[in-house]
Amino acid sequence: MSFDMSQFLQTFYEESFEGLDSMEGNLLNFDVGVVDAEKINAIFRVAHSIKGGSATFGLKEMAAFTHSMETLLEKIRSGERQMTTELVDLLLQSVDVLRAMLSANKNGADGVNIPVAALKSRFDELLKSGDTPAANPAPARTGAGEADAQQTAKGKSQHWCIDFIPRMSLFSTGNDPLRIFRELATLGELETRIDLGKLPSWDDMDAEQCYLAWQLQLRTEHTEAAIKEIFEWVESDCRLDIKCIDSAAGAVAKTEVASKPHPVETAIAAEPQKATDDAKDSVVKEQKSAPAESASIRVSIDKVDDLINMVGELVITQSMLGQLGQDFDMSKLEKLADGLTQLERNTRELQESVMRIRMLPISFVFQRFPRMVRDLSAKLGKKVELVMTGEGTELDKTVMEKIGDPLVHLLRNALDHGIESPEQRQQAGKPATGAIKLNAYHQGGNIVIEIIDDGKGLDRDRILEKARLRGLVGSDEVLPEDKVAELIFLPGFSTAEIVSDLSGRGVGMDVVRKNIKSLGGSVEIKSETGKGSKFTIRLPLTLAILDGQLVRVGEGTYVVPLVSIIETLQIKKKYINAVAGKAEMYRLRDDYLPIIRLYETFSLVPDQRELENGLLVVVEAEGQKAGLFVDDLLSQQQVVIKSLETNFRKVTGLSGATILGDGTVALILDVSSLIGAARQQATNRGRPQAA
Amino acid sequence: MDSVEVKNTNDAGAVQNQYLTFVLAGEEYGVDILRVQEIRGWDTVTPIPSTPDYIKGVINLRGAIVPIVDLRTRFKMAAIEYGPTTVVIVLRTNGAKNSTILGIVVDGVSEVYNIKTENIKVPPQMGQEMDIRFVHGLATIEEKMIILMDVDQILTSREIAAVDKLVA
Numbered sequence: 001m002s003f004d005m006s007q008f009l010q011t012f013y014e015e016s017f018e019g020l021d022s023m024e025g026n027l028l029n030f031d032v033g034v035v036d037a038e039k040i041n042a043i044f045r046v047a048h049s050i051k052g053g054s055a056t057f058g059l060k061e062m063a064a065f066t067h068s069m070e071t072l073l074e075k076i077r078s079g080e081r082q083m084t085t086e087l088v089d090l091l092l093q094s095v096d097v098l099r100a101m102l103s104a105n106k107n108g109a110d111g112v113n114i115p116v117a118a119l120k121s122r123f124d125e126l127l128k129s130g131d132t133p134a135a136n137p138a139p140a141r142t143g144a145g146e147a148d149a150q151q152t153a154k155g156k157s158q159h160w161c162i163d164f165i166p167r168m169s170l171f172s173t174g175n176d177p178l179r180i181f182r183e184l185a186t187l188g189e190l191e192t193r194i195d196l197g198k199l200p201s202w203d204d205m206d207a208e209q210c211y212l213a214w215q216l217q218l219r220t221e222h223t224e225a226a227i228k229e230i231f232e233w234v235e236s237d238c239r240l241d242i243k244c245i246d247s248a249a250g251a252v253a254k255t256e257v258a259s260k261p262h263p264v265e266t267a268i269a270a271e272p273q274k275a276t277d278d279a280k281d282s283v284v285k286e287q288k289s290a291p292a293e294s295a296s297i298r299v300s301i302d303k304v305d306d307l308i309n310m311v312g313e314l315v316i317t318q319s320m321l322g323q324l325g326q327d328f329d330m331s332k333l334e335k336l337a338d339g340l341t342q343l344e345r346n347t348r349e350l351q352e353s354v355m356r357i358r359m360l361p362i363s364f365v366f367q368r369f370p371r372m373v374r375d376l377s378a379k380l381g382k383k384v385e386l387v388m389t390g391e392g393t394e395l396d397k398t399v400m401e402k403i404g405d406p407l408v409h410l411l412r413n414a415l416d417h418g419i420e421s422p423e424q425r426q427q428a429g430k431p432a433t434g435a436i437k438l439n440a441y442h443q444g445g446n447i448v449i450e451i452i453d454d455g456k457g458l459d460r461d462r463i464l465e466k467a468r469l470r471g472l473v474g475s476d477e478v479l480p481e482d483k484v485a486e487l488i489f490l491p492g493f494s495t496a497e498i499v500s501d502l503s504g505r506g507v508g509m510d511v512v513r514k515n516i517k518s519l520g521g522s523v524e525i526k527s528e529t530g531k532g533s534k535f536t537i538r539l540p541l542t543l544a545i546l547d548g549q550l551v552r553v554g555e556g557t558y559v560v561p562l563v564s565i566i567e568t569l570q571i572k573k574k575y576i577n578a579v580a581g582k583a584e585m586y587r588l589r590d591d592y593l594p595i596i597r598l599y600e601t602f603s604l605v606p607d608q609r610e611l612e613n614g615l616l617v618v619v620e621a622e623g624q625k626a627g628l629f630v631d632d633l634l635s636q637q638q639v640v641i642k643s644l645e646t647n648f649r650k651v652t653g654l655s656g657a658t659i660l661g662d663g664t665v666a667l668i669l670d671v672s673s674l675i676g677a678a679r680q681q682a683t684n685r686g687r688p689q690a691a
Numbered sequence: 692m693d694s695v696e697v698k699n700t701n702d703a704g705a706v707q708n709q710y711l712t713f714v715l716a717g718e719e720y721g722v723d724i725l726r727v728q729e730i731r732g733w734d735t736v737t738p739i740p741s742t743p744d745y746i747k748g749v750i751n752l753r754g755a756i757v758p759i760v761d762l763r764t765r766f767k768m769a770a771i772e773y774g775p776t777t778v779v780i781v782l783r784t785n786g787a788k789n790s791t792i793l794g795i796v797v798d799g800v801s802e803v804y805n806i807k808t809e810n811i812k813v814p815p816q817m818g819q820e821m822d823i824r825f826v827h828g829l830a831t832i833e834e835k836m837i838i839l840m841d842v843d844q845i846l847t848s849r850e851i852a853a854v855d856k857l858v859a
Contacts, residue, residue, distance in 0.1 A: 556737070556738070601740065602740030602741070603741075604740070642755070642756045644749070644756055646756065647793060648739075648749070648791075651739055651740070652741055654740075657737070657749060657756045659754065663751055664735075665736075665748075665750060665756060667737065667740075
């Protein structure tokens with residue numbers, strides 16, 4: 001029975017990474033001294049599943065490692081050992097190691113310097129030192145499985161006879177007897193016999209049922225407990241009978257069985273232990289080799305059920321409309337209108353549920369932060385408490401994958417530069433433990449993520465000083481408070497240089513802002529000296545659909561993203577000013593907005609060239625406002641964003657295209673690049689000699 | 692379009708490819724038929740600002756946004772009024788990274804020919820008259836010369852890059 005296992009490998013990786021995440025979370029929340037059986041069990045389960053999975057896929061090193069980990073956890077679970085801070089640290093390190101091993105395997109990277117052996121030997125040491133001579137001596141098991149397999153042949157082995165009669169429903173629980181046998185084979189010499197007695201005739205057979213039973217002969221020096229452990233996951237799904245036959249007794253008389261005894265191939269072969277020279281401190285460097293965006297998504301079942309319901313309704317509506325259409329007369333007009341309304345509603349709901357499939361709770365990003373904060377604050381000698389709220393807030397998977405790094409950066413900044421050392425804090429009359437709050441919530445069509453710290457806030461004078469030094473701000477220019485804070489987002493401002501002496505990490509706040517901008521979002525900062533800073537990130541919920549305002553210029557229809565529109569107004573002549581001869585400005589209350597004539601930018605033939613006959617759509621992007629001069633406003637609608645780059649290329653001033661109800665293509669305006677271009681033009685006009 | 696029929700000009704056996712031919716300013720051009728996705732009548736397009744004049748715009752092809760190139764303008768020929776025979780041939784091209792779709796506007800489609808590879812001649816250098824980049828080879832069928840086009844060159848990445856620079 002050999003089939004391609006690689007198709008399951010991806011699932012194994014995903015599940016393992018998820019498992020490790022939850023393991024990490026449990027470890028971080030672990031209250032040393034309190035025996036929390038549930039948490040220990042959860043941690044144990046993860047180790048066990050990874051062990052089973054990695055053995056199945058032939059990842060020997062990982063299997064051996066998790067095996068040691070599991071053995072230790074088992075002792076904690078059974079109460080033989082106490083959970084200590086040291087142990088938590090060790091387990092956290094092993095989470096890192098496992099993660100590194102998994103990603104190395106996934107990316108096919110080989111020879112990565114992962115201190116597996118070092119950690120493993122520490123597990124083994126701990127196991128030996130802490131072993132109480134209980135009734136359950138399993139010193140050999142502290143080693144790796146492969147070692148046992150070799151020793152067994154020589155050592156005095158016992159002969160076990162195991163009757164394994166699984167329930168018919170065994171497969172439905174996801175258990176694979178083959179895997180169990182392979183694991184058994186690592187304990188010693190294994191002979192299996194299969195009992196096909198219950199096998200029904202071909203016609204009556206249900207492929208998903210297990211009709212088989214096994215009789216196993218195992219020669220091993222391991223204890224019964226060790227054997228039982230392997231069956232742990234199927235215990236409730238089978239009848240298990242483990243008997244010890246005298247080791248002297250030879251082969252048990254062969255009963256009539258349909259198949260020949262067939263030794264299960266040893267899944268785990270001898271593995272050369274890594275030399276201890278890589279047994280430095282167990283700091284695992286994250287593999288940077290192309291973290292490919294995962295191409296699959298796990299969807300909760302109720303979302304799928306929702307979708308199926310919705311499609312069901314759609315089918316009903318369709319058949320109703322179909323019937324109507326077969327013999328239609330005017331008396332049924334009202335019914336038709338009803339049907340169409342229903343169809344519209346169904347479609348909208350369907351669209352919403354389809355979009356929801358891509359939505360995942362932001363906890364997927366948040367969950368790695370407690371660990372980061374824990375490690376980093378220990379390294380910096382600061383006391384920090386991380387409070388996270390709104391982890392259930394959902395957002396699009398693609399957005400989520402890209403927001404992780406900017407968030408990490410902001411959080412690190414808050415820890416590094418925001419929160420003061422405990423002494424400084426106490427001097428300032430604040431509690432010694434700093435607080436960082438991470439908050440996420442929905443607001444309109446956006447998700448808002450806030451990172452709030454109660455540290456020392458931004459040092460405005462130093463920022464300004466630096467900006468003047470670099471010529472970003474004129475030497476006698478006076479900036480309002482909030483504009484100063486904005487300066488840190490400018491390229492060339494390394495955070496390390498401004499706010500602290502800690503070395504920079506090569507990523508500045510400008511990169512953070514750029515990343516967020518590329519997702520169509522924005523980031524704001526509010527800071528009060530001595531009281532802390534607050535970063536607010538606003539992101540669109542999804543990248544695939546956009547609320548748009550359709551505008552008309554001449555014969556063309558364009559889409560302006562609704563989020564960037566502030567208001568639309570009729571132009572009054574008295575508010576138009578021509579600055580420097582050509583650049584037109586519109587005075588809106590206290591603001592002067594550059595007027596962008598869309599027909600000029602796009603070389604179109606408009607209905608109106610006179611400003612006062614058209615409309616001005618006031619838009620804002622990145623804190624800059626401008627007025628778009630258009631002929632007319634059309635409807636507002638949700639549009640599906642289509643890329644122009646798929647078959648063509650990027651076009652300045654456009655962020656994409658969409659297909660309107662009548663099948664024609666409308667172009668979506670890229671407001672920020674339009675404003676940028678207009679400002680550039682204005683400056684060029686302002687100094688004609690410069691060119 | 693109904694007159695499209697397969698004409699066997701060669702005996703079977705040798706390596707031969709089928710080419711769809713179309714007319715452009717009286718000349719007959721051919722494209723590898725395996726690259727042709729469909730042939731459509733001319734319909735209005737959505738013009739894209741700040742693009743070269745030979746890009747007429749984009750159309751919605753069953754949900755995909757597909758650029759339309761006017762081949763006359765592309766070859767620097769005199770533009771003509773689009774008539775009832777004007778068609779858009781939708782082609783698959785192999786771009787730098789992945790295959791893309793594009794439509795070309797031509798005066799009309801003509802035939803499908805089987806042409807042996809050995810009968811395709813390398814085009815001679817023609818000086819400045821016509822850009823040789825687009826020509827993959829020449830074939831003579833029934834005393835007619837057919838210019839076989841390299842569809843990948845119609846919207847090359849070099850062209851696009853040049854345009855990008857122009858716009859920036």
